[in-house]
Amino acid sequence: MRLRHAIAPLFIATLVLAGCSSSPESAPQSTDDAASDIGTCVDTSSGAASESVTVEGEKGAAPTATFDAPLTVDTTERTIISEGDGAEAKHGSWAGVEVTLYNAETGEKVQSSSYAGAPMQVMIADNALVPALVRAIECVPAGSRVVSVSPASDAWGEQGTEDGAIGPGDGVVIVADVVSLTPETATGEPQEVDPSLPEVTLDDSGAPTVTIPSTDPPEEFQLGVLKKGDGTTVEDGDTVTVQYQGVNWRTGEVFDQSWGDAPAQFGTDQVIAGFTKALVGQTVGSQVIAVIPPEDGYGEAGSDSAGIKGTDTLVFVVDILATSR
Numbered sequence: 001m002r003l004r005h006a007i008a009p010l011f012i013a014t015l016v017l018a019g020c021s022s023s024p025e026s027a028p029q030s031t032d033d034a035a036s037d038i039g040t041c042v043d044t045s046s047g048a049a050s051e052s053v054t055v056e057g058e059k060g061a062a063p064t065a066t067f068d069a070p071l072t073v074d075t076t077e078r079t080i081i082s083e084g085d086g087a088e089a090k091h092g093s094w095a096g097v098e099v100t101l102y103n104a105e106t107g108e109k110v111q112s113s114s115y116a117g118a119p120m121q122v123m124i125a126d127n128a129l130v131p132a133l134v135r136a137i138e139c140v141p142a143g144s145r146v147v148s149v150s151p152a153s154d155a156w157g158e159q160g161t162e163d164g165a166i167g168p169g170d171g172v173v174i175v176a177d178v179v180s181l182t183p184e185t186a187t188g189e190p191q192e193v194d195p196s197l198p199e200v201t202l203d204d205s206g207a208p209t210v211t212i213p214s215t216d217p218p219e220e221f222q223l224g225v226l227k228k229g230d231g232t233t234v235e236d237g238d239t240v241t242v243q244y245q246g247v248n249w250r251t252g253e254v255f256d257q258s259w260g261d262a263p264a265q266f267g268t269d270q271v272i273a274g275f276t277k278a279l280v281g282q283t284v285g286s287q288v289i290a291v292i293p294p295e296d297g298y299g300e301a302g303s304d305s306a307g308i309k310g311t312d313t314l315v316f317v318v319d320i321l322a323t324s325r
Contacts, residue, residue, distance in 0.1 A: 041091050041139040047077035049149040055081055055175055059145050062115045063100055063175045069107030072171060076135040076150040084143020087181055091138045094123050094182035094241065094263065096322055099133065104149060104171035111165070118232050119179040120324045121241040121265060130155055136174045142181050148174045182241060184263070186287035186319035188229035197224045197289055198247075198315050207259040208317040210247045210289075217249045217313035221274055222291040226317070229285020234268065234323045236280050241265045241322040249291070249313040255306040263321055272297050278316060284323055290316045 049071055057063035059082065089095045096119035100112040113120050122129055124138050132150035140146060152158065152169045160168040185206030196218075199211040234240060242264055245257040258264040268276050274292030282288055292314040294300065300310040308314070 042076075042135055044076055044078040044135045044138075044148070046079040047073065047149075049073045050077035050079040050147055053079070053147045053149065053173060053175075055145070055147050059143075059177055060098075060115065060117075060179075062098075062112050063145075065100065065102055065109075065147065065173060065175050067102075067104075067107065067173060069103075069105060070171075071104045071107075071149055071173065073149050073151055076132060076148055076154050078136055078146055078148040080140060081145045081147055084141040084178065086142025086178075088139055088141055089124055089137055089178050089181060091134070092123070092125055094121055094321075095137065095142070095178055096121055096180040096182060096324075097137055098177040098179060100175045102173040102175075103166055104173045105167065106170075108165075110172075114325055116325050118238065118323050118325045119177070120239070121182055121322045123262065132172050133174060133176070136176045137178050140178055142178050145175070145177050148176070150174070182263075182322050183285075184321070185243065186227045186229060186285055186321070188227035188283070188285040188287065191225050191228050193224035193226060193289070194222075197222060197291065198249075200226060200289055200317055205259075206243070206319065208245050210245065210252075210254075210315055210317060212247065212249050212252045212315065217293070218291060219293060221277060221293060221296050223278055224289045225282070225286060226289055227285070227287040229283045229320065231284025231286075231320075232323055233281065233283050234279050234320065235325065236276070237267065237269055238280075238323045238325045239265060239267050240279055240320060241324075242279075243319040243321065245317050247315045247317075248308060249315055250309070250311075251307070253307075255308060255314075274314070275316060275318075278318055279320065282320055284320050287317065287319045290318070292316065 053067040055065050098113045098119050101110045132154040136148035151171045155172045156166050158168050160166050201209050243258050274296035278290035297314045302308045302310040
């Protein structure tokens with residue numbers, strides 16, 4: 001199934017070690033094992049190195065950091081430049097962040113996220129991100145801007161990055177804005193929908209159950225908004241973070257879903273056409289139901305692995321949690 005693939009933006013491709021669904025065994029760990037368990041924060045303190053970094057620029061805009069290079073530390077240091085008033089970005093949670101990365105050895109800026117009003121979404125865990133970034137953003141209130149200085153052991157170690165921007169043994173300086181925490185379910189207002197669409201009920205966790213009508217499926221794509229969010233509008237080419245469930249109209253059975261696992265993350269141009277139609281133009285916080293005919297789904301070939309025939313109509317319920325660009 002193409003929906004389960006984690007399609008990360010370019011910047012996340014540098015910071016994420018193995019994608020949001022990687023196993024802990026495949027990802028390098030921090031030198032401090034105290035953060036290896038979900039829910040545990042390392043007490044990352046400010047120090048002379050992190051305090052020596054001058055950061056200019058407003059939150060929400062790309063910052064500029066200046067420091068005397070090489071800047072070296074034995075353990076990661078973090079200074080909170082401005083503290084937000086939101087909820088705490090706990091270890092193991094998802095957050096929207098903007099990040100600018102510097103090579104601590106050379107002082108050169110390596111990469112920066114877009115600061116375009118739709119921050120990249122990351123899971124704050126050592127098996128998902130470079131530990132240096134986890135140490136920077138974990139357990140600070142949403143709305144905070146921080147600067148951290150990390151040794152190579154919390155970054156890319158003695159290998160460095162594939163592109164050579166962070167050399168073997170180089171430490172890193174990170175300026176990060178923890179813009180927001182990512183909700184686990186759609187937060188929008190319930191809407192009235194066409195009663196001809198399949199019925200959707202939600203359990204206490206927000207997971208849907210879809211009841212397929214005892215009628216033939218429609219021939220055309222159909223879309224209903226179950227909840228209307230007030231967040232950013234999803235644009236074509238964005239990377240979205242969603243919870244979703246897919247049901248086969250013919251069988252009434254769930255053939256794929258993110259519920260019971262981590263939210264899914266992928267580009268709107270990396271999935272079946274009907275899923276793209278369901279997302280683009282909708283707002284973050286919304287929950288939608290899409291009825292997708294074969295031509296907008298898996299076509300005449302279907303999908304043997306999912307039990308989908310070439311004539312099957314699919315029904316997706318999607319909670320749009322965030323979008324990034």
